[in-house]
Amino acid sequence: MISENVSSRLEFADLDPLGDLPAAGDWQQLCDGALDPNPFFGPAFLRPYVKNMAGAAVRLAVVRERDTGTWLMAAPVARRRIGLAVPVATLWATDYSPLGTPLMHPGTDAEVVRCFFDGAAGPGGLLAIPYLPLASQTASRLTGADIGPLAIAAREKRAGHDAGAAGEAQLEAAFSGKRRKEMRRLLRRLDEDGASRFESLTESDASRGFEEFLALEASGWKGRSGTALISKPQTAAFSLEAIAGLARLGRVRIDQFWSGDRLIASLVLIEAGGQVFSWKIAFDEAYGRYSPGAQIALYTFRQNLALPGFMGADSLAVPGHSMIEPLWRGRLETGTMVLAQGAAGSLKLRLATADLAAEQALRRLARSVRQRLKR
Numbered sequence: 001m002i003s004e005n006v007s008s009r010l011e012f013a014d015l016d017p018l019g020d021l022p023a024a025g026d027w028q029q030l031c032d033g034a035l036d037p038n039p040f041f042g043p044a045f046l047r048p049y050v051k052n053m054a055g056a057a058v059r060l061a062v063v064r065e066r067d068t069g070t071w072l073m074a075a076p077v078a079r080r081r082i083g084l085a086v087p088v089a090t091l092w093a094t095d096y097s098p099l100g101t102p103l104m105h106p107g108t109d110a111e112v113v114r115c116f117f118d119g120a121a122g123p124g125g126l127l128a129i130p131y132l133p134l135a136s137q138t139a140s141r142l143t144g145a146d147i148g149p150l151a152i153a154a155r156e157k158r159a160g161h162d163a164g165a166a167g168e169a170q171l172e173a174a175f176s177g178k179r180r181k182e183m184r185r186l187l188r189r190l191d192e193d194g195a196s197r198f199e200s201l202t203e204s205d206a207s208r209g210f211e212e213f214l215a216l217e218a219s220g221w222k223g224r225s226g227t228a229l230i231s232k233p234q235t236a237a238f239s240l241e242a243i244a245g246l247a248r249l250g251r252v253r254i255d256q257f258w259s260g261d262r263l264i265a266s267l268v269l270i271e272a273g274g275q276v277f278s279w280k281i282a283f284d285e286a287y288g289r290y291s292p293g294a295q296i297a298l299y300t301f302r303q304n305l306a307l308p309g310f311m312g313a314d315s316l317a318v319p320g321h322s323m324i325e326p327l328w329r330g331r332l333e334t335g336t337m338v339l340a341q342g343a344a345g346s347l348k349l350r351l352a353t354a355d356l357a358a359e360q361a362l363r364r365l366a367r368s369v370r371q372r373l374k375r
Contacts, residue, residue, distance in 0.1 A: 008066065009065065009067075010063055010064070010112060011064060012061070012062070012063055012118065012119030013064065013119075014059050014060075014061060014062075015060040015061075016059065016060070017043070017047055017058065017059070026064070026069065026071045027042070027062075028042060028043055028044075030071040030073075030074055030103045030105060033105070034101075034103045034104055034105070035105070035106050035108065035141070036101050036104070036133070036136045036138045036273070037101075037272035037274070038100075038103060039246065039251060039270050039272040039277065040093070040096075040097030041074070041076060041101075041103050042103070042272075043245075044246045044248075045245070045270075046060075047241075047245075048238045048239075048241035048242040049094075049097070051238070051241075052234045052235075052237045053094075053234055053238050054078070056079070056080055057078060057079075058076050058077070058092050059076065059077055060074060060075075061119055061120040062074045063112050070105070071103075071105065072104075072107070073102060073108055073113070075100075075102035075116075075120070076092035077090065077091055077120045077127075078090060079122075082336070082352050082356050082359075088128050088338075088352055089120055089121050089124060089127050089128070090128040090129075090130065091127075091128070091129045091130065096238075098131045098334075099133075099314070099316070100129045100130045100334075100336075101132060101133060101138050102116070102129065102142075104138050104141065108141060110141075110144060110145040113147065117147050117339060124348075125340060125341040126338070126339070126340050126341075126352060127338070127339045127340075128336055128337070128338050128352065128356075129142070129336065129337040129338075129339075130154070131334050131336070132334060132336070133314075133334055134152065134155070134333045135332075142339070143337075147341055148340050148341040149341075149346045149349045150340070150349075151337075151349055151352075152335040152336070152337055153335060153338060153353045153356045153357060154335055154336040155333060156333070156334055156335070157319055157331040157332065157333045157334075158314070158315060158317055158318065158319050158321075159315040159317055159324045159328040159331065159332075160313050160315055160330040161304070161312070161313045161328045161329065161330040162312055162330050163274075163311050166330075167305050167312075168305065170329040171298075171301050171305065174301070174329055175298055175327075183291065183295065186291055186295070187290075187295070189290065193260065194262070195260065196257070196260075197257075198255065198256065198258075198299045199256045200253055200256075201254040201256065202247075202250070202254075203247065204247075205254075206243070206253065207247050209254030209266070210243045210244075210252070212256070213282055214239075214240075215230075216265075216266050216283070216284065217229060217230075217266075217280070217282035218231065220282060220285050221285065246270060251270055252269070252271070253269040253270075253276075253303075254266060254268055255267040255269065255299060255300045255303060256296075257295055257296045257299065259287065259290075263284070264283060264284040264287040264292045265281070265282070265283040265284070265287075265293060265295060266281070266282050267280070267281045268280040268281070269300065273311070274309045274310060275311055275313070276304050276312075276314070277314050277316055278300070278314070278315045279316065281296070293323050294327060297324055297327045297328065298327060301327065312330070313328065313330075314332055315328055336356060338352050338356075340352075
């Protein structure tokens with residue numbers, strides 16, 4: 001579906017992300033140059049996900065210039081419950097891609113944002129953007145577009161780390177004193193069984209590294225519980241295709257920790273626009289006494305800081321993650337931005353945010369119960 005904006009400068013397109021898009025190159029170009037990067041909304045990741053994993057009708061909402069065809073804003077959208085009961089149009093961020101930042105051209109203005117909202121929200125006049133980094137330029141432009149009533153719900157802070165001097169200070173704070181001594185002592189003990197080493201695999205080596213990651217993940221508790229990526233055909237197909245596509249673009253790095261010829265920890269990272277996203281981690285439980293997860297996280301921290309043009313890292317981890325938060329000392333605040341329009345906009349906004357708050361309360365209760373059961 002294509003509809004013109006009243007200004008005649010813009011048009012909104014509702015596209016099938018799996019279709020034969022004549023502007024697929026424009027999609028990737030927007031992803032590459034977005035105001036704030038989101039590799040999960042680009043074709044290399046989104047197409048395999050929708051093909052193998054999406055249980056809803058996910059559409060690609062696009063605003064482009066009518067005369068030139070240049071893509072100015074895009075994001076996958078589907079209709080689903082925002083919390084327990086209220087269905088709304090929602091940008092398609094998931095547990096496999098907990099980042100809802102829409103792809104936004106640096107030249108995007110308020111008119112473009114309003115055109116995107118009108119098309120993506122549909123007749124319901126309500127649009128939710130989950131996992132939106134609240135300090136981002138994209139969030140600022142969304143709030144400045146003056147669409148109508150707006151609320152930020154489900155605020156959370158997750159681990160990450162900064163670049164430059166701030167990042168160096170965070171690394172020093174995480175790897176100083178007792179922790180530095182202990183981690184080095186563990187490495188020395190590990191070396192008694194076989195020389196330990198770290199490696200970073202990129203480009204053509206990344207696909208091999210990902211296959212090694214999959215085997216390592218499946219050998220542990222995720223394999224036993226059936227939640228490893230290769231435990232189900234659909235997650236295996238999606239992840240292999242997505243990582244292969246991102247690797248061809250030079251966007252994947254696999255950090256590895258070895259003891260002799262045995263891989264004992266691996267971290268899958270996706271790089272875009274100067275940002276590094278920590279996607280998946282696995283470690284060998286038989287080597288748990290050597291803290292392989294913490295060792296690889298600290299190695300990755302140092303590797304990130306050495307990257308040319310590095311601007312920051314997002315762990316994508318759940319808030320309160322016991323392993324990553326003491327090591328990656330930066331914090332990224334995200335929230336669900338809910339935008340409404342129309343005569344009943346304020347009422348719809350209140351209903352949606354109340355529904356989301358109820359669902360979040362149940363999640364916190366379930367998390368608390370699980371933690372108690374582990375004690």
